[in-house]
Amino acid sequence: MKKKLLEVNDLRVNFKTYAGIVQAVRGVSFELYEGETLAIVGESGSGKSVTSNAIMKLIPQPPGLYAGGEIILDGKNLIPLTEKQMSKVRGNDIAMIFQDPMTALNPTMxxxxxxxxxxxxxxxxxASEAKERAIKLLDLVGIPMPEKRFKQFPHEFSGGMRQRVVIAIALAADPKLLIADEPTTALDVTIQAQILELMKDIQKKRGTSIIFITHDLGVVANVADRVAVMYAGQIVEYGTVNDIFYNPKHPYTWGLLGSMPDLKNNVKEELRTIPGSPPDLIHPPKGDAFAPxxxxxxxIDYEEEPPMFQVSDTHFAKTWLLHPDAPQIEIPESISRRIEGYLKEAQGNG
Known part of the structure; x- marks a missing residue:
């Protein structure tokens, strides 16, 4: 049985602003096991990146505040740790791959x-052993002529190669957990596929656990073991990739799946959109945040927040539609066809 590496329990993160207190993360809980990839998905502003930065304890305090909860890595709660103690955890136990490799690298070094x-x-x-190890890491992440590249500056690399360097830096201290915050967003589609393949390969070789932050459900089908769908600072659906793609239960998950273009499988239905915009988290709405x-x-959606209903041993969703007295609503057929397209593509890439 796989060992539990990370446990996040009822995590709450607030930010103090001139307009009021923003409740950016509102009671997030999930687990991650050794060698597993968890994808956290949702629109911009749903709380994905704040959650990942909170795990790394990169939330500036002030204006940020850990308002409650636990982040337990390998049995140790990270919340009470001082900055000095966390500096030993970062890199050694947890490392992060940021979205834009050009800002993640020092251009003068x-x-x-x-x-x-x-x-x-x-x-x-x-120093000589460290150099030898660094050259091996450059080779591991697919940088050609690593000895020559070792001496070059970031501007001498393409965008995809810079992201490979960022991954090499993240792997330098052999961390147990890698957090990838939209690592392929700034890259073109071909390079994206190469970087995703590289991460899968590294995970296979090293047994690293990965938290993958993305808004792209097409990517999720290809890389993740389990998925957490976030909306308005909360996890609204949580399950295996098969649970989320074959049997999605939350209307927000349906909306995300339906709004993704499928360019490879000739799905010709008009793209669906999710009307409106996410709520103001200075004044979170009463009831279900997604209701409007x-x-x-x-x-009831406008009056009372739904609990997290259990669909199966691995699948949970926070929607009143799962209440026994709720009307039975089937996922729209157009979304079902689009999901089939994603799964076909993921199986083809697997």
Whole structure:
């Protein structure tokens, strides 16, 4: 049986602003096991990146505030740790791959030095051993002529190659957990596929656990074991990839699936959109936060927040549509066809 690496329990993160307190993350809970990939998906502003930064304890305090909950990594709660204690955890136990490789790299420093610095900080080895290890990492992430590239600056690399360097830096201290925050968004489609393939390959070789933050459900079908769908700072659906794609239960998940274009499988239906916009989290709405955008909303959705209903041993969804007294509503057929397209593509890439 796989060992539990990370446990997030009822995490709450607020931000103090001139307009009021923004409740950015509102009671998020999930688990991650060794060697597993969890994808966290949702629109911009749903709380995905705040959750990942909170796990790394990169939330500036102030204006940020950990308002409640636990982040337990390998049995240790990270919330009470000081910045000095967290600096040993970052890189060594958890590392992050950021969205834009150009801002993640120091433009004035040679690439090799940026990797060796991380190795030397976390491991007691000589500079020559660190250099040798850095060159091996460049080779591992698919950089050709790693000895030559070791001496070059970030501007001498293409966007895809820079992202590979960022991945090499993240892997430098051999962390147990890798958090990838939309790591392919700034790259073109061909390079995206290469980077995703690289991450899957690294996970297979090293057994690293990965949290993959994305808004692209097409990517999720290809890389994740389990999926957490976030909306308005909460997880509204949680399950295996098969649960989310074959049997989605939350209307927000239906909306996300229906609004993704399928260019490969000739799905010709008009793209669906989710009307309206996410709520103001300074004043979170009463009841279900998704209710004003949900065509299937009932009176109770505007009055009372739904609990997390259990669909199966692995599948949970936060919607009143799962209540025994709720009307039975089937997923729209156009979304079903689009889902089939994603799964076909993922199986083809697998």
């Amino acid at each position: 040679r690439v090799g030095r940026q990797i060796t610095e991380v190795i030397l900080k976390h491991q007691k080895i000589s 955008r949900n065509e299937y909303a009932m009176a």
